[in-house]
Amino acid sequence: MRKLINQKNFLRINAITLGSVFVLILVGSIVRVMGAGMGCPDWPKCFGSYIPPTSAEGLPENYQDIFKEQRLTKNERLANMFSKLGYEELSKQITNDPNVLVEHEFNATKAWIEYINRLVGVLIGLLVFLNMVLSFSFRKKSIWIPFMGVAIFILTGFQGWVGSLVVSTNLLHGFITFHMLLALLIVALLIWMNVMVRDLSTIKHRPLFIVGLLTTLLFIPQIILGTEVRGVIDDLLISSSGRNEWADYLSTNFYIHRSYSWLILIGVVSMNYYARKTKEQWLISRTIQLIILVFLAMIAGIAMVRFDFPYWIQPLHLIFAVGIFSLLFYLTLRIKLVK
Known part of the structure; x- marks a missing residue:
C-alpha cells in the first residue's frame, strides 16, 4: 500500500483532478453558450428522472408549472436564509427577479447537454x-497537504449545491459569478497541494514577488x-435580437473588462x-507563457x-483566463519576498 501511494502516483491523481476541473469549466462554458443551462429545470434529477427523457411525451401536460413551482419553493427557502443573514437585497432579487420566474420548454438536446455536464461533475467528485x-x-x-485535500472535497460538495442554486434561480448572474469563483478556489488549492508535495524551491526577489502578487490580485x-x-x-442568447446586434447591448462592465486587460498585460x-x-x-x-496566454485571451475577446x-x-x-489565473497563482507560490 505504501508503495502504491508514493509521490509520483499522488501527483498523477492530483494532475488528473486539476485537468478534469479545467474540463468541467470548459464544458460548463459550452453549456452556457448553447443556452442549455436550464436544460434540466430540477437538480440533481432532470425532469424528475436520473436519466433525461428523450421526448416530452412522457412528461405531464403541465410539467412547466410543476417544475416552476418546485424551483420557486426552493428559492423561497433560499431567500429566507439570506434574509436572516442580513442580505435583504439578494433575498428580494431571488424572489422578485422576473428572469427567475421564466420557465423553459423541454428540449432533448439541451437536457442531455446539461446532463453530461452534471456527469462530468460527478466524475470530478470521485477524483477529488x-x-x-x-x-x-x-x-x-x-x-x-491533507488539510487542503479535505478542504477541496468540502468545497466540491458545496460547489455542487451552488450549482443547484444556479438552476433553481434560473441562472441568476450573482450565483453564476460565485460558482466561477469557487471553481477558481478549487483550482488554486489543487495547485498549492501539487507545489507542496513536490517541495519545489522558491526564489527570493522582492520586485518580482510584489508585481506577481499584485497582478494575481488584480486578475480576480x-x-x-x-x-x-x-x-x-x-440574456441576449435567449432574446430575439441577432448576434450582430449584441455589441450594442453590452453594459459598462464590458468596456471596463476590455480596458482592464491592458493592466493585466x-x-x-x-x-x-x-x-x-x-x-x-x-x-x-513561465512568464513568457503568461504573456502569450494574456494575448490569446485579448484576441479571443476582440474576436x-x-x-x-x-x-x-x-x-x-x-479557458485562457483560467490558465492565466492558474499560472499566476503557481508563480506566486514559487516567488517569495523573503527566504
Whole structure:
C-alpha cells in the first residue's frame, strides 16, 4: 500500500483532478453558450428522472408549472436564509427577479447537454475524493497537504449545491459569478497541494514577488467582470435580437473588462522583465507563457465582438483566463519576498 501511494502516483491523481476541473469549466462554458443551462429545470434529477427523457411525451401536460413551482419553493427557502443573514437585497432579487420566474420548454438536446455536464461533475467528485484520501500519506511532510485535500472535497460538495442554486434561480448572474469563483478556489488549492508535495524551491526577489502578487490580485476582479459580461450575453442568447446586434447591448462592465486587460498585460510583461534579472530559465519561460496566454485571451475577446460572438470562441476565452489565473497563482507560490 505504501508503495502504491508514493509521490509520483499522488501527483498523477492530483494532475488528473486539476485537468478534469479545467474540463468541467470548459464544458460548463459550452453549456452556457448553447443556452442549455436550464436544460434540466430540477437538480440533481432532470425532469424528475436520473436519466433525461428523450421526448416530452412522457412528461405531464403541465410539467412547466410543476417544475416552476418546485424551483420557486426552493428559492423561497433560499431567500429566507439570506434574509436572516442580513442580505435583504439578494433575498428580494431571488424572489422578485422576473428572469427567475421564466420557465423553459423541454428540449432533448439541451437536457442531455446539461446532463453530461452534471456527469462530468460527478466524475470530478470521485477524483477529488481520491485526491483527498491519498493526501493523508503526506501528512508528515506537512499537515496542510491533507488539510487542503479535505478542504477541496468540502468545497466540491458545496460547489455542487451552488450549482443547484444556479438552476433553481434560473441562472441568476450573482450565483453564476460565485460558482466561477469557487471553481477558481478549487483550482488554486489543487495547485498549492501539487507545489507542496513536490517541495519545489522558491526564489527570493522582492520586485518580482510584489508585481506577481499584485497582478494575481488584480486578475480576480477581471474574472468577476468577465463573468458578469457573460451573464449579459446569456440574456441576449435567449432574446430575439441577432448576434450582430449584441455589441450594442453590452453594459459598462464590458468596456471596463476590455480596458482592464491592458493592466493585466502590463503586469505580466513586468513579471517577465524581473524574471530575466533572476536568470532562472524556468521562470523566464513561465512568464513568457503568461504573456502569450494574456494575448490569446485579448484576441479571443476582440474576436467575439468583431465576429458577432461565435460559439467556439467564448469557451476558449474562458479557458485562457483560467490558465492565466492558474499560472499566476503557481508563480506566486514559487516567488517569495523573503527566504
